Amino acid sequence: MSVLLEVKDLVVRFYTQEGTVFAVNGVSFDLEEGETLGIVGESGSGKSVSSLALMGLIPSPPGKVESGTVIFEGRDLLQLKPDQMRLIRGKEIAMIFQDPMTSLNPVLTIGTQITESLKLHEGMNTSQSRKRAADLLDMVGIPDAYRRLDDYPHQFSGGMRQRVMIAMGLSCNPKLLIADEPTTALDVTIQAQIIELVKQLKDEFNMAMIWITHDLGVVAGIADRIQVMYGGRIMESGSSHEVFGDSRHPYTVGLLGSLPRLDSSGEEKLTQIEGSPPDMRNEPEGCPFAPRCDMREMLQLDKCWDQRPPLEIVPDSTGAVTHVISCWADIREGVAKHV
Amino acid sequence: MSSQVMEHTARKSQADDDIILSVTGLKKHFPISSGIVFQRQVGAVRAVDGISFDVVRGETLGLVGESGCGKSTTGRTILQLYRPTEGSVKFEGQELSTMAGNDLRQMRRRMQIIFQDPFASLNPRMTVGSIVSEPLQIHNIYSNKKERQQYVEQLMEKVGLNPYFINRYPHEFSGGQRQRIGIARALALEPSFIVADEPISALDVSIQAQVVNLMEELQDELNLTYLFIAHDLSMVRHICDRVAVMYLGKIVELGPVDAVYDNPQHPYTQALLSAVPVPDPGVEESRQRIIISGDLPSPATPPTGCNFNTRCPVAFDLCYQEPDPPLVEVLPNHFVSCHRVT
Numbered sequence: 001m002s003v004l005l006e007v008k009d010l011v012v013r014f015y016t017q018e019g020t021v022f023a024v025n026g027v028s029f030d031l032e033e034g035e036t037l038g039i040v041g042e043s044g045s046g047k048s049v050s051s052l053a054l055m056g057l058i059p060s061p062p063g064k065v066e067s068g069t070v071i072f073e074g075r076d077l078l079q080l081k082p083d084q085m086r087l088i089r090g091k092e093i094a095m096i097f098q099d100p101m102t103s104l105n106p107v108l109t110i111g112t113q114i115t116e117s118l119k120l121h122e123g124m125n126t127s128q129s130r131k132r133a134a135d136l137l138d139m140v141g142i143p144d145a146y147r148r149l150d151d152y153p154h155q156f157s158g159g160m161r162q163r164v165m166i167a168m169g170l171s172c173n174p175k176l177l178i179a180d181e182p183t184t185a186l187d188v189t190i191q192a193q194i195i196e197l198v199k200q201l202k203d204e205f206n207m208a209m210i211w212i213t214h215d216l217g218v219v220a221g222i223a224d225r226i227q228v229m230y231g232g233r234i235m236e237s238g239s240s241h242e243v244f245g246d247s248r249h250p251y252t253v254g255l256l257g258s259l260p261r262l263d264s265s266g267e268e269k270l271t272q273i274e275g276s277p278p279d280m281r282n283e284p285e286g287c288p289f290a291p292r293c294d295m296r297e298m299l300q301l302d303k304c305w306d307q308r309p310p311l312e313i314v315p316d317s318t319g320a321v322t323h324v325i326s327c328w329a330d331i332r333e334g335v336a337k338h339v
Numbered sequence: 340m341s342s343q344v345m346e347h348t349a350r351k352s353q354a355d356d357d358i359i360l361s362v363t364g365l366k367k368h369f370p371i372s373s374g375i376v377f378q379r380q381v382g383a384v385r386a387v388d389g390i391s392f393d394v395v396r397g398e399t400l401g402l403v404g405e406s407g408c409g410k411s412t413t414g415r416t417i418l419q420l421y422r423p424t425e426g427s428v429k430f431e432g433q434e435l436s437t438m439a440g441n442d443l444r445q446m447r448r449r450m451q452i453i454f455q456d457p458f459a460s461l462n463p464r465m466t467v468g469s470i471v472s473e474p475l476q477i478h479n480i481y482s483n484k485k486e487r488q489q490y491v492e493q494l495m496e497k498v499g500l501n502p503y504f505i506n507r508y509p510h511e512f513s514g515g516q517r518q519r520i521g522i523a524r525a526l527a528l529e530p531s532f533i534v535a536d537e538p539i540s541a542l543d544v545s546i547q548a549q550v551v552n553l554m555e556e557l558q559d560e561l562n563l564t565y566l567f568i569a570h571d572l573s574m575v576r577h578i579c580d581r582v583a584v585m586y587l588g589k590i591v592e593l594g595p596v597d598a599v600y601d602n603p604q605h606p607y608t609q610a611l612l613s614a615v616p617v618p619d620p621g622v623e624e625s626r627q628r629i630i631i632s633g634d635l636p637s638p639a640t641p642p643t644g645c646n647f648n649t650r651c652p653v654a655f656d657l658c659y660q661e662p663d664p665p666l667v668e669v670l671p672n673h674f675v676s677c678h679r680v681t
Contacts, residue, residue: 215616217623220620221623261618
């Protein structure tokens with residue numbers, strides 16, 4: 001497999017009236033063809049902003065991509081002119097957003113909205129594009145597809161709207177699909193329907209996917225690789241088995257400990273991470289997790305406050321060089337000390 | 340009819356327990372009207388459509404279901420924030436549905452609510468101190484200003500807020516801290532029963548555990564009874580003793596959490612539980628999902644027969660003909676409303 005997307009040292013800031021927001025502070029990752037990457041983080045962790053940045057969708061002003069490169073099939077997307085970028089957006093890279101009601105235009109029929117990119121990118125005429133749009137709707141499981149092309153978004157339920165968004169995203173056979181919390185606004189039974197649909201379509205279309213979410217459960221079932229973000233930085237990244245089964249970053253460990261499990265009775269108390277997420281208006285100096293980190297406290301590490309830990313391969317990883325963390329502490333040392 | 344069966348069996352099995360709240364045949368229908376000048380009712384949204392259950396003192400009863408199933412309306416109707424269309428709500432032996440005015444206000448000292456959205460449920464122009472002390476003013480407790488402030492500071496400490504912040508405004512706090520303010524306000528009158536209406540779903544994952552742990556500590560300390568309304572099924576298993584699963588305004592399954600989660604009887608509960616993702620890739624790979632097709636029908640026009648028959652994978656003739664399968668005790672304390680099971 002070859003590398004499809006290569007993000008290096010991405011830095012994004014927002015210059016607002018209340019001060020500078022340091023949204024993304026040096027994020028690097030690769031994505032291979034056909035791979036599914038799950039990006040997990042809480043609100044304000046920079047997970048959505050970094051994916052908007054690589055689509056060239058950061059509102060500017062106030063936002064600005066300060067530095068970094070995004071290499072997609074040999075081209076740096078951040079250097080492209082707007083009209084060149086437009087040829088890639090929707091065609092090579094497509095995106096599905098969280099709330100299908102606000103991301104669909106309420107005054108246009110869904111037929112108009114799906115055929116727009118088909119006409120623009122594939123040069124189809126009206127009847128060709130309508131036929132293709134109906135095929136797409138049929139594929140994502142919307143009954144009576146051809147007739148429903150003339151319906152407006154409000155005539156669809158939440159789950160059906162998200163299916164329309166998916167059909168729209170897939171319309172030009174993209175090589176990469178970015179899904180930004182696509183199931184967060186949906187109920188669990190509908191979420192299960194959508195996840196099942198996306199999994200099946202991903203194989204059919206053979207595309208790579210970035211799935212952004214705050215729900216660790218959702219990515220566990222769908223992603224090949226997981227990347228945990230906090231305070232605009234990557235904390236831990238690895239195959240989903242490595243990140244969930246052998247977590248090495250104190251934040252990942254804390255996050256998993258604070259989640260109750262559906263499949264075990266919850267007698268024991270949840271371990272909680274003290275404090276609250278960082279205020280992104282302060283320029284990060286050391287590790288963003290330092291104020292809440294129990295490992296830092298336990299091991300008395302002072303450099304966490306003023307030195308950024310690099311993203312390095314975990315100590316004595318079991319052969320896999322894909323499992324990396326950004327942490328000064330060796331968590332096993334802390335655990336050993338604690339016991 | 341279903342409510343009577345349920346009532347009989349539920350009462351019998353819990354005869355020895357101290358029942359704090361008893362809901363019988365509760366209905367809440369919201370009218371749909373038409374016409375601009377001469378309004379007339381053309382239908383009703385059957386948000387809650389005949390439910391019955393008891394809550395035992397000191398326990399946490401979970402109320403789960405998808406959005407639109409009537410779980411929040413149930414919580415609010417119990418507290419008489421909505422007046423019930425039909426049915427009875429008995430709290431500590433007194434009937435609430437016919438109570439009004441000052442009597443009802445006095446009862447509100449014993450039952451409180453924590454709201455979902457800590458950003459919308461706190462008045463942005465009031466300080467924390469005045470938010471938490473407002474219930475005290477209304478009920479005329481602590482006429483001495485100094486004593487009242489001391490009590491508010493105690494409450495803030497109890498929920499993990501620094502009393503130093505008593506004069507700050509809600510926007511100066513994070514989501515988790517705001518929810519603590521909401522909890523302090525609910526506790527101010529020393530209630531025995533609290534309806535927690537999705538108290539953690541607007542919070543970040545790492546903050547949810549903090550608030551849940553706080554709620555559990557307070558429950559032990561103050562002997563509180565919770566009605567915990569949520570759609571996060573994993574959290575419900577963690578915090579609740581018993582759980583009631585709602586679908587389209589009705590309870591379809593009710594029982595101790597471990598019994599319901601390990602051995603769900605109703606096809607809807609089975610599908611709902613199988614749809615919840617587990618944060619463990621090993622488990623996820625081997626899990627068998629029951630995907631139910633379609634969407635929730637509108638509560639204004641529920642299907643004839645069993646409510647779930649439009650999406651049920653195992654529905655048969657009876658499910659389309661016979662309305663309302665009764666809630667029947669199929670295992671000890673485990674009630675199910677399904678023609679397949681009973």
